[in-house]
Every structure is written in C-alpha cells, then in structure tokens.
Amino acid sequence: MSEQWIEQVKWDEKGLVPAIAQDHISGRILMVAWMNEEALRLTVEEGRGIYWSRSRNRLWRKGEESGHVQKLHEIRLDCDADVVLLSVEQLGGIACHTGRESCFYRVLNDKHEWETVDEVQRDPNQIYANKD
Template sequence: MTQAGESDWLDAVKWDADGLVPAIAQDHQTGRILMMAWMNREALALTAAEGRAIYWSRSRGKLWRKGESSGHVQNLHEMRLDCDADVIVLQVEQLGGIACHTGRESCFYRSYKDGGWHTVDAVLKDPSEIY
C-alpha cells in the first residue's frame, strides 16, 4: 500500500486512453534520440525505482526491461516530463551502444531527402548476433 504523496508524481502524468505515455530515450551525453517506446504507470514507477529503462511492450502485452535479451541496458540518468505532461524523456546511458533492434545506435537511422527516406546510419552489430 502506498502512503499519501508517493504516487503524486505518477498522477501528474497525462496517460492516454490505454494508460500509456510515450517515452523518448535520449543519450545523456550527446543528446541523440535513441528510441521511442511506451510506458504504463508500472513501467514508469519501476524505471524510477530501478534506475534503468523499463517500457510497456504493446505487442507482447507485458513489461519490457530494455536489454533483457540483448544486454543493451539503458541506465537512467534523468527523467523529464514535458509541458503538457504527456511525454516522458529518459536521459540514459546506452550500454553496448545499440538501442535499436536493427543493430544500430538509434532507431532514427533514416533521413528524408529528395522525396524519400535514406539510411544514414550503419548497422553496428548484426541483429542475429544480438538476439
């Protein structure tokens, strides 16, 4: 049972109709956006308690501790809530340098130019060697 005030910070978040909030993982040193995922109330509370990124997997319908199968854990440095209270930014240290399941540093590895999307970041490690 939580004591009065313990969940106030969680109550400040504007959860969507599914009880989720988008969470952006950002490298705490470079500022590069690594990925975007979803968090439910439990994932956000556990992230704060454990000091590592924990998300809600919509496809699997369960908590997802980043790095649980790949070893590429995101250690938490700071959490920020935006002005509308409906987006979380996690400033993290990305262990292993790979945040994306494609084996890249960031999930944002395509750039729009000349009417199309172009891959601009190389694969750092073959995903078949990670998973």
C-alpha cells in the same frame, strides 16, 4: 512513498505515454517507446529504461535479451504531462533492434525517400542469439 508524481502524468485512454530515450552525452535520440504506470515506476526504482511493449502486451526491460540496458540519468516531463524524456547511458551503444545506435536511422532525402544513413553496429542475429 507518495505516488503523486505518477498520478500527475496524463496517461492516455490506454494508460500509456510516449517515452523518449536520449543519450545523456551526445543528446542523440535513441528510441521512442511507451510506458504505463508500472513501467515508469520501475524505471525510476530500478534506474533503467523499462517500457510497456504494445506488441507483446507486457513490460519490457530494455536490454533484457540484448544486454543493451539503458542506465537512467534523469527523467523529465513535458508541459502537458503526456510525454516523458529519459536521459540515459545506452550500454553497448546500440538501442535499435536492427543493431544500430538509434532507431532514427532513416532521413528523408531530396528525392522524398526515407534513406538509411546510419550503419549497423552489430548483426541483430548476434545480439538476439539467446532469444530462442
């Protein structure tokens, strides 16, 4: 299989692009992570969100610890070819490590404070109980 579609992505100087995960039904933005070539290839091959963890410096199969796998429905590329957009089904309904549906749970309010407006769906200590 040709790798042209991978080469057409404009990887940054670190070999990464931002990847947005969006709920395929509600349209809610769940999270933004990063991908390298391998992460993008594997995301398509395995049909699930796989990212490059910049903090852990390794591939990160979303849900590998939490079970909160992102089933891939569609993947899009933007006009500059430097951002990918994943339409996903978020298993467990939780994308954020804080136990919330979305990582974007803070809104800038009128007082210019980042106010938490979304509830924790599940205690992170329960989600990552098998971590250690």
